[in-house]
Amino acid sequence: MAGVSAASRRQASAESGGSTNAASRRQSSAASRRAFDERAERALGDPALQQVLRAGQDYVQALSVAARAAPDWPLALDEVARVRGATLARLDRYVEEFASNVEKVGGHVFFAADAAEARRHVVDLAELRGVRLVVKSKSMVTEEIGLNPVLEAAGIEVVETDLGEFIVQLAGERPFHILKPAIHLPLDRIRALFSKAAGRDVGGDAHAMTRYARDTLRDKFFAADMGISGANFGVAATGSVVLVTNEGNGRMVTTLPRTHVVVMGVERLVPTFPDLEAILKVLPRAGVGLRATTYVTALTGPRRAGEADGPEELHVVIVDNGRSRMLGSKYEQVLSCIRCGACLDVCPVYRKIGGHAYDAVYTGPIGAVFSPLLDGLACHAELPFASSLCGACTEVCSARIPLAELIRELREDAVEQGLVAPAWGAGFDGFAAVARRPRLWGALETVALPLLRLMTAVGAPLRGRGPLGAWTRDREFPAPQRGSFRALWARGPARRDGPDDRGGPLGRERGRG
Amino acid sequence: MRAEPHAPLPIPTPRAGGATPVRASLMITCLGDALFPRVGVAAVEVLSRLGVAVDFPGGQTCCGQPAYNAGHAAAARSAARAFLQAFAASEYVISISGSCAAMVRDGFPRLFAGRPEQEAAAALAARTFEFSEFLVDVLGVEALPVARRGAATLHHSCHTRRLLGVVEQPERLLGMVEGLEYRPLAHPELCCGFGGTFAVKMARISTAMVDEKVDGVLETGVDLLVGLDMSCLMNIEGRLRRRGHALEVRHLAEVLAAGWRE
Secondary structure, eight states, X not given: OOXXXXXXXXXXXXXXXXXXXXXXXXXXXXXXXXHHHHHHHHHHTOHHHHHHHHHHHHHHXXXXXXXHHSTTHHHHHHHHHHHHHHHHHTHHHHHHXXXXXXXXXXXXXXXXXXXXXXXXXXXXXXXXXTOOEEEEOOOHHHHHTTHHHHHHHTTOEEEEOSHHHHHHHHHTOOOSSSSOTTTTSOHHHHHHHHHHHHTSOOOSOHHHHHHHHHHHHHHHHHHOSEEEEOOSEEETTTTEEEEEESSXXXXXXXXXXXXXXXXXXXXXXXXXXXXXXXXXXXXXXXXXXXXXXXXXXXXXXXXXXXXXXXXXXXXXXXXXXXXXXXXXXXXXXXXXXXXXXXXXXXOTTHHHHTTGGGOSSSOHHHHHHHHHHHHOGGGGTTGGGSOOOOOHHHHHOTTOXXXXXXXXHHHHHHHHTTOSOHHHHHHHHHHHHHHTOHHHHHHHHHHHHHHHHHXXXXXXXXXXXXXXXXXXXXXXXXXXXXXXXXXXXXXXXXXXXXXXXXXXXXXXXXXXX | OOOOSSSOOOOOOOOOOSSSOOXXXXXXXXXXXXXXXXXXXXXXXXXXXXXXXEEOOTTOOOOSHHHHHHXXXXXXXXXXXXXXXXXXXXXXXXXXXXXXXXXXXXIHHHHTTTSTTHHHHHHHHHHEEEHHHIIIIISOOOOOOBEEEEEEEEEOOHIIIIISOOSHHHHHHHHTSEEEEXXXXXXXXXXXXXXXXXXXXTHHHXXXXXXHHHHHHHHTTOSEEEESOHHHHHHHHHHHHHTTOOOEEEEHHHHHHHTBOO
């Protein structure tokens, strides 16, 4: 990772006592912006990655076409939005209900206010039990709280068991996509990673590589003394933790080790199983274009007397880490997200820069909203601007989150917090001052357009220079016509019928009265 | 071709279409006013031929969309307020740009929520239409005496497609052009990478996006790219030209005006 990572910026900001100095905030956001540009350009300059990104999106799109064409699809999305909205509206109640039901079935609940508390609690649980090996199933929230490095620092081996996560762990990378963490890595790179870990060539055949992963992971499942999973959802009415997986590793992680730790965001609850059904109808189709997922696992408490398997202990770590701040705010809907990843699969910006350019746990359109809200806008001030506001994310969102609109809202916040270069504000204020004065506007056009016409005729002066330089560097600026439309209209035939036919370019309305 | 980029056309006098002709105001947009008067001329010509009495409220400048989308709400509101006044008396407002129509329909109600202008904004939003949408949905155009030879593709524009829900209307109008073959883009849903200030703030990413759009247009093998939003078309055309392609780029109104047969 080149440049300033979001994590180090967060730390710096914490060390400086959360300085409210606008200039220093802007400086830090400018540095983070430069780092973003570097990462984006690296992605843009990588032809193999560009190919993978296009093919990846097109593949998922092709799979999703049938699902999205189903007549009941819009209603299914409405239902997800309704369930999520109703849950968030009474989240305090459902959290309490969920926690008390987890405890009733023999589990333990810990509320973590922030990432540090959550990390410390999990490490304490592991150390108290003398845990040496942790197996994990896919969990974005453990990425969010930075759990793995802390466990490793405590001398505990951590093995990701989701195939994609297993690959990015070997690569020493962060998940590229919230649902498909290793989608950016070509087969030969995975072969190299596996071969290095195995100490032998595992071969180039996908089946052989999968066999290697299965064999390796199977040993880890049996040897592990702690399993850590996320939760797709918790069901408040029963205290159940629900996992939606395709590989079966989730079941191994949550049933074989003696201790199972669930780390989940506080918003990831549904009131009842029928509510969950509404989400399960949509999640696999939106996420990977499949009508159903391979495994839906509902875990209710640890192993009971007489049961054949299951962990002896179940710990549920409910992480806030800024989420309650979003509740009740204009960004509340972002908590409706069911992590289907559909917005990443349609985003034209993600299609070009991929996941790592975001330098955030949550990437793509949902990440452009959620990451700044989690870590602070100053840490990710560039992310809301990494969007053309095309609205593809809003259109596809499984929970009907108006993502593009929330991205735009964040831009307003960035301006208000002084995270945007002052020249933009001054420029737009000046623009608005002219826009309020149609006569001045017309007069400026009369002066500027012939000049612009001359410049475009000569060609070179507009290339890559001036305020639009970034645009004209790669595109031809259109040659203006001889005058503005308003000037033309003022000369129009009907205008000549009016009382004042010598009005010049500032003609009043025509065809009225 | 009747609509040459540099030759101003005379604006035709609106013809009465019936006992009570539809009256509509042209929303030229700031970009159209300054750089693409020919599109305004073409739109007025087509609307007039369809019997619409077109006027041009001279108080209009910019709807405030660039500032609004960049997060500068106060500046956007200031421009939008003047815009509201300019069109206060209009029966219909017809925009040659889908995103500017979307600014009025989607942006204004947000921008003025809970403010004194809220009602006026809602009322203007209800009267504002994108050009192709107005022709098909309001005027009910089912056939046009328009001809043009060749093959054309269409860039739908994201805000036209997603904020206005205008997708089929331009396709239907293109289908009415005798002799013109319509070849859809393989990825019509992909953004061209303009996005207002995005094209300047994130220029490299924007260029990669417009390159894919240009590739898609060229793959169709057409001789004409048609659009409904001059900002997107300016972006795509600018890249086409820089890459050395002479492919003709037109707003739908220009295609209809130029091919109109009496």
